[in-house]
Amino acid sequence: MARTVDPARHEARRLVIIDAALTVFAERGYDGTTTAAICRQAGIGSGTFFHYFPTKLExxxxxxxxxxxxxxxxxxxxxxxxxxxxxxxxxxxxxxxxxxxxxxxxxxxxxxxxxxxxxxxxxxxxxxxxxxxxxxxxxxxxxxxxxxxxxxxxxxxxxxxxxxxxxxxxxxxxxxxxxxxxxxxxxxxxxxxxxxx
Amino acid sequence: MARTVDPARHEARRLVIIDAALTVFAERGYDGTTTAAICRQAGIGSGTFFHYFPTKLExxxxxxxxxxxxxxxxxxxxxxxxxxxxxxxxxxxxxxxxxxxxxxxxxxxxxxxxxxxxxxxxxxxxxxxxxxxxxxxxxxxxxxxxxxxxxxxxxxxxxxxxxxxxxxxxxxxxxxxxxxxxxxxxxxxxxxxxxxx
DNA sequence: GCATTAGTGGAGTGTGCGCTCTAATAATTG
DNA sequence: CAATTATTAGAGCGCACACTCCACTAATGC
CATH class of the missing domain: 1.10.357.10 (Tetracycline Repressor, domain 2)
Structure with a gap:
């Protein structure tokens, strides 16, 4: 069976999303920011987004x-x-x-x-x-x-x-x-x- | 024909809505505030609300x-x-x-x-x-x-x-x-x- | 009285968006 | 290689909510 491939890679990806979110939140406010916009900024799909964070609030x-x-x-x-x-x-x-x-x-x-x-x-x-x-x-x-x-x-x-x-x-x-x-x-x-x- | 009944009354009503909105906005934030909540606070229906203000933003x-x-x-x-x-x-x-x-x-x-x-x-x-x-x-x-x-x-x-x-x-x-x-x-x-x- | 229009309420609609679901791929172990 | 599971994408669902619509009342002018 295959387990966590690379914890560092996982963490890095997390940080990419966080950084993207920081940018978009700052620009549009929290409610003004759609999860789609964060995904676009981070270069990921929404599936990936919710794989890393259960909700936008989290x-x-x-x-x-x-x-x-x-x-x-x-x-x-x-x-x-x-x-x-x-x-x-x-x-x-x-x-x-x-x-x-x-x-x-x-x-x-x-x-x-x-x-x-x-x-x-x-x-x-x-x-x-x-x-x-x-x-x-x-x-x-x-x-x-x-x-x-x-x-x-x-x-x-x-x-x-x-x-x-x-x-x-x-x-x-x-x-x-x-x-x-x-x-x-x-x-x-x-x-x-x-x-x- | 009947025209503006009482401008003062109109203005007063406006102020009631504004005051209610101030309260709810302060409590819940702008996006967290529903127009329904403002109406409840002001004691009016949504029809009245949009009679006085075209949008929530206005x-x-x-x-x-x-x-x-x-x-x-x-x-x-x-x-x-x-x-x-x-x-x-x-x-x-x-x-x-x-x-x-x-x-x-x-x-x-x-x-x-x-x-x-x-x-x-x-x-x-x-x-x-x-x-x-x-x-x-x-x-x-x-x-x-x-x-x-x-x-x-x-x-x-x-x-x-x-x-x-x-x-x-x-x-x-x-x-x-x-x-x-x-x-x-x-x-x-x-x-x-x-x-x- | 009648006509007209401001004022009011609330049911209903359309849309935008957070999130779910499915399915495919990549990576890892044995 | 097979088996398993992490990872990814994106289509679409369901819901919440801003706003519309319609029906009604109250007030005013004539």
Whole structure:
């Protein structure tokens, strides 16, 4: 009997579909995207599509899951740092870099548009949590070191930093003259002003 | 022959439908909202619905148009002020107040989810324009008065102020512990820090 | 009163799309 | 080679839902 031919090939195919979906979702929104369009973009038939993902929604969730994993991997990147404020600002900088992928803003809007689906809401919650776990310890450390203001709790500061990066993302999505690379420096400077004691 | 019975009644009915739609859109997203659900919420039949609005999309656009008109009316409110920075911060404050309507964040996400429709994109452009025309003159005045920083152009400062209010709105939508009223003061304070020379 | 038309409801229709089903092919094992 | 199963494509099904249609009522003008 023949079993899984090549797990790597399977995974690669999965990623091709995910990448295609990311593109189309960003362009047309979630409901505006037909599974047929994803198949066309990925160069596959609908049979193949549903062989890899049971539903269109599961595909969206798979994309979100991938994002969460990326955030979790990022933790290791800062493990040996000692300059807490520097790490916080680097994470903010990373947010600006993420916004540079031209598909990102559209995709974020697309996800927002179906946030009322419980599964999507849950995944986004998980994402928020992962991001908070990434940044909060560094905020606390920076506070103890006296590098940043202490009149707000670490949780609120974290929320406000996400407010900045999320707003940044949204602005890039909407505003012609507002580019991720061009405004990155201002983002970091604004975060610095916000954090100042 | 009998002509329009009561224009006011007609307009009122229209507003009832608009209000119902705002509620349902915010809860379920645009595509997740059926015209039947709007009718149920508004207490009307589908015949009545399509008597007032030719399509579901036109209804959404009507809501956006209403918002634009509100922004335009706001201009008069500040006409006789002389403290430019104060006006700018008041406009920011107004943004926080708008976010206090519990339906607002959901509605904004819903609109974002269908931003790929050309008509929606056009209306949002118009909205952005209206808001810029509201705030930009005051930013310029504040710069000339030396009340705020001058290292960024008025356009960029305006964009960044919207980044703050939009991000604020998004945060209220997502974050349990982040309430419009509770964080309003921090929003104004953050705007002040951003604007400081 | 009659004529006319705005306003209203709801049954029904047509379409678009997510997903299923079938059938064929490729890959693997023994 | 045969046997088995993963993989692929695409035709088509069923359903949900935006919108149409028709019948009726209410209001107004004459």
């Amino acid at each position: 595909l969206l969730l798979a994309i979100l899951t991938l994002g969460i994993q990326e955030v979790r991997h990022a933790e290791a990147r800062y493990a040996d740092r000692t300059d807490a404020l520097g790490v916080v600002l680097d994470i903010v900088r990373q947010g600006a870099d993420d916004a540079a992928d031209p598909r990102m803003p559209g995709f974020v809007r697309a996800v927002g548009g179906v946030m009322h689906l419980p599964d999507v809401a849950a995944k986004l919650d998980e994402d928020t949590h992962a991001q908070q776990e990434l940044i909060r310890p560094w905020v606390e450390r920076a506070q103890r070191a006296g590098e940043i203001r202490t009149d707000l709790t670490p949780d609120r500061i974290t929320s406000w930093l996400y407010l900045l990066t999320d707003g940044f993302l949204g602005r890039v999505a909407v505003d012609e003259g507002f580019t991720a690379q061009g405004e990155k420096a201002t983002l970091v400077e604004t975060a610095r002003r916000f954090l100042a004691p | 209804l959404l656009l009507a809501i956006l148009t209403l918002g634009i008109q509100e922004v335009r009316h706001a201009e008069a409110r500040y006409a006789d002020r002389t403290d430019a920075l104060g006006v700018v911060l008041d406009i920011v404050r107004q943004g926080a107040d708008d976010a206090a309507d519990p339906r607002m964040p959901g509605f904004v996400r819903a609109v974002g989810g269908v931003m790929h429709l050309p008509d929606v994109a056009a209306k949002l452009d118009e909205d952005t324009h209206a808001q810029q025309e509201l705030i930009r003159p005051w930013v310029e005045r504040a710069q000339r008065a030396g009340e705020i920083r001058t290292d960024l152009t008025p356009d960029r400062i305006t964009s960044w102020l919207y980044l703050l209010t939009d991000g604020f709105l998004g945060r209220v939508a997502v974050d349990e512990g982040f309430t419009a009223q509770g964080e309003k003061a921090t929003l104004v304070e953050t705007a002040r820090r951003f604007l400081a020379p």
